[in-house]
Amino acid sequence: MYDRVEAPPASRTDFVLESIKEAILNGKLKPGQALVETDLAAALKVSKTPVREALKTLAGSGLVVMSPYKGAAVRTVDAAMAGSVYDVRMLMEPEALRRAVLLGASFDEAALALRDVGDLAARSLANRRFHRALYAGCGNPLMIEILDGLRDQAALITVAGWGICPTWDDEAAEHRAILAAAVAGEGDLAFELLRRHIQTFADRVVEELPDGVR
Secondary structure (H helix, E strand, C coil): CCCCCCCCCCCHHHHHHHHHHHHHHCCCCCCCCEECHHHHHHHHCCCHHHHHHHHHHHHHHCCEEEECCCEEEECCCCHHHHHHHHHHHHHHHHHHHHHHHHCCCCCHHHHHHCCCCCCHHHHHHHHHHHHHHHHCCCCCHHHHHHHHHHHHHHHHHHHHHHHHCCCHHHHHHHHHHHHHHHHCCCHHHHHHHHHHHHHHHHHHHHHHCCCCCC
């Protein structure tokens, strides 16, 4: 399940945190799947303490839900969650990109992210990197912090959406168009292309996902 099998001596909690997060975001740990501390500790060759701390952190970022009776589980993606996350993204991310273009920010990292193709895990990570590279140069630390706070949940929604209907080829073409507009200094066009890109994906995913908050 995990690409790494033995924790380094330093920062075991960080190691466990990144290992579980990666397994969630690449689909190895499925939405709704129970996260049993003893099983995770054995798989990662650590004690239960760093696992417990990692799960608390993941609950804070929205990837895990904690129940006093059922324990921890991977968060289930539903229409309410997807709609909330993508509503905020549509309000902020295109404007952050437009500001980055106006400030003359570099989009080299976004271009590099577009080269990463492969399995679902690689695509998910590349998608995260691409979108962050678009708004990272917006010049507003609070805007960046808010959007960064949505990255994990957005990635979980993206993986769920691809599971319903793989549309990454269409999205890759949209990514190239967004990047081309940004590099060309066309902030308004980049804004509109990114807004449409986020809206299109959100509409499709919200329509297909179950209702309710879980």
